[in-house]
Amino acid sequence: MSDAHRPAFHFTPPAHWMNDPNGLVYYDGEYHLFYQHHPGSSVWGPMHWGHAVSRDLINWRHLPIALYPDEHGMIFSGSTVVDWNNTAGFGEEVLAAVYTCHKDYQETQNLAYSTDRGRSWTKYAGNPVIPHPVPLSDCRDPKVFWSNDLWVMALAAKDRVLFYTSPNLKQWEFSGSFGSGYGSTSGVWETPDLFQLPIDGGSESRWVLMVGVGDGASTGGSGTQYFIGDFDGKSFVSENPKNTVLWADFGADYYAAQSWNESPNGRRIMLGWLSNWQYAAVTPSEAWRGMFSLPRQMSLTRTADGIRLAQRPIVELQALRGERNHWQDGIINPEENLLAGIRGECLEILAEFELDGHATACGLRVRVGKEEQTTIGYAIRQQTLFFDRTRSGKSDFYAGFAARHTAQLAPHGKRVSLHIFVDRSSVEVFANDGLVTFCEIIFPSASSQGLELFVEGGSVKLGQLDIYHLKPANLCL
Numbered sequence: 001m002s003d004a005h006r007p008a009f010h011f012t013p014p015a016h017w018m019n020d021p022n023g024l025v026y027y028d029g030e031y032h033l034f035y036q037h038h039p040g041s042s043v044w045g046p047m048h049w050g051h052a053v054s055r056d057l058i059n060w061r062h063l064p065i066a067l068y069p070d071e072h073g074m075i076f077s078g079s080t081v082v083d084w085n086n087t088a089g090f091g092e093e094v095l096a097a098v099y100t101c102h103k104d105y106q107e108t109q110n111l112a113y114s115t116d117r118g119r120s121w122t123k124y125a126g127n128p129v130i131p132h133p134v135p136l137s138d139c140r141d142p143k144v145f146w147s148n149d150l151w152v153m154a155l156a157a158k159d160r161v162l163f164y165t166s167p168n169l170k171q172w173e174f175s176g177s178f179g180s181g182y183g184s185t186s187g188v189w190e191t192p193d194l195f196q197l198p199i200d201g202g203s204e205s206r207w208v209l210m211v212g213v214g215d216g217a218s219t220g221g222s223g224t225q226y227f228i229g230d231f232d233g234k235s236f237v238s239e240n241p242k243n244t245v246l247w248a249d250f251g252a253d254y255y256a257a258q259s260w261n262e263s264p265n266g267r268r269i270m271l272g273w274l275s276n277w278q279y280a281a282v283t284p285s286e287a288w289r290g291m292f293s294l295p296r297q298m299s300l301t302r303t304a305d306g307i308r309l310a311q312r313p314i315v316e317l318q319a320l321r322g323e324r325n326h327w328q329d330g331i332i333n334p335e336e337n338l339l340a341g342i343r344g345e346c347l348e349i350l351a352e353f354e355l356d357g358h359a360t361a362c363g364l365r366v367r368v369g370k371e372e373q374t375t376i377g378y379a380i381r382q383q384t385l386f387f388d389r390t391r392s393g394k395s396d397f398y399a400g401f402a403a404r405h406t407a408q409l410a411p412h413g414k415r416v417s418l419h420i421f422v423d424r425s426s427v428e429v430f431a432n433d434g435l436v437t438f439c440e441i442i443f444p445s446a447s448s449q450g451l452e453l454f455v456e457g458g459s460v461k462l463g464q465l466d467i468y469h470l471k472p473a474n475l476c477l
């Protein structure tokens with residue numbers, strides 16, 4: 001990616017390759033963000049844990065590489081906890097990272113700790129803490145958290161998630177498994193996450209098990225699915241039939257999503273890798289490759305179809321808002337473009353459509369240039385939201401990149417609301433309070449900065465429309 005595509009407010013490595021987010025933990029005023037990193041190249045290779053910290057999840061400070069490959073192998077994905085009570089004997093309040101080492105197709109789980117707020121790391125001398133579990137393959141990406149006076153680990157293993165418990169992060173006991181035939185099994189399962197959320201903010205709650213599916217996801221390639229159910233401290237049970245498939249995002253570029261441990265005020269905040277294994281290595285990049293989605297606040301809501309995730313951009317993002325344009329209660333007619341006078345490559349858009357006319361479709365086009373546009377639209381009769389990047393800019397690096405992706409979305413009453421973030425090489429959409437989201441990368445020309453509000457087949461009422469120009473975040477403090 002040339003610098004014209006380097007994001008203004010999405011996290012990127014200072015240089016070279018990045019894939020999954022790892023070890024997300026909040027401690028002593030800092031959100032830690034580690035990531036799968038190849039420091040010598042802009043393609044995947046010997047994996048390290050890169051490292052950055054933030055006080056607000058918006059502005060980031062890059063720190064030296066935290067974990068280097070060792071005799072146990074490359075450092076694959078994993079998680080970090082705060083060992084408040086010194087269960088492992090490394091000291092009180094140490095940060096402890098539990099991660100996979102990959103060597104000769106063997107995957108073991110390993111432990112490292114930091115006594116200085118993540119600035120330096122010591123590998124545990126007794127590694128690995130879980131040997132390669134013959135005969136299973138692809139056993140990786142431990143997500144560890146504290147629950148009911150024990151450490152719990154969710155570990156991906158080919159087509160299932162294995163669960164372990166431990167009193168001290170060193171000795172682990174197998175406690176159950178979930179999967180093998182549930183949900184999407186079209187690709188290897190990776191990067192699990194497991195957490196409990198209240199339903200509609202009330203006293204009832206459910207557990208959510210998130211799982212990366214390495215291939216064959218709804219948009220092709222890798223994608224993130226989730227299960228809703230119960231976790232009794234030992235294993236997970238889904239409350240939906242085996243063949244229910246729930247996707248966390250309907251765009252092509254939301255993978256390996258992880259949430260922060262220890263996040264203050266009970267918020268469950270999550271982000272994902274804004275790419276897809278299908279083409280991650282060939283996106284038009286030079287100096288750097290890979291970025292993360294915006295952090296999302298996760299919640300559960302009851303819908304006509306059952307309990308579903310609702311994901312909203314974190315409120316901290318409002319700090320980036322600059323100049324605002326506002327419209328209220330207008331009528332949008334075909335062939336008119338209310339937004340003809342507005343241009344921008346970094347925008348936040350909040351649009352509310354009221355669907356009671358004859359229109360067949362409505363929506364917005366962003367990053368519009370002479371021959372380029374990216375469309376976020378709603379097909380009214382079909383009740384589908386679509387994201388169209390068939391003309392979004394550079395796409396010749398991968399045959400299936402220039403595509404249109406869709407998701408079912410019933411209007412809320414007669415309303416459809418879209419909350420959209422446009423950055424230099426990505427668009428994220430949160431529809432109807434986060435019930436449906438799209439996360440996608442695009443590579444438009446720097447000059448494609450036009451905006452269009454469109455309607456087809458009749459007019460549509462505009463409840464409200466706000467467009468903010470966004471200031472760049474500080475991504476290298």
Ligand code: FRU
Pocket residue numbers: 019020036047076077100140141190191212256
């Ligand atoms: C997911 C993944 C993980 C693995 C890591 C290697 O994208 O394949 O399963 O730990 O990437 O970089």
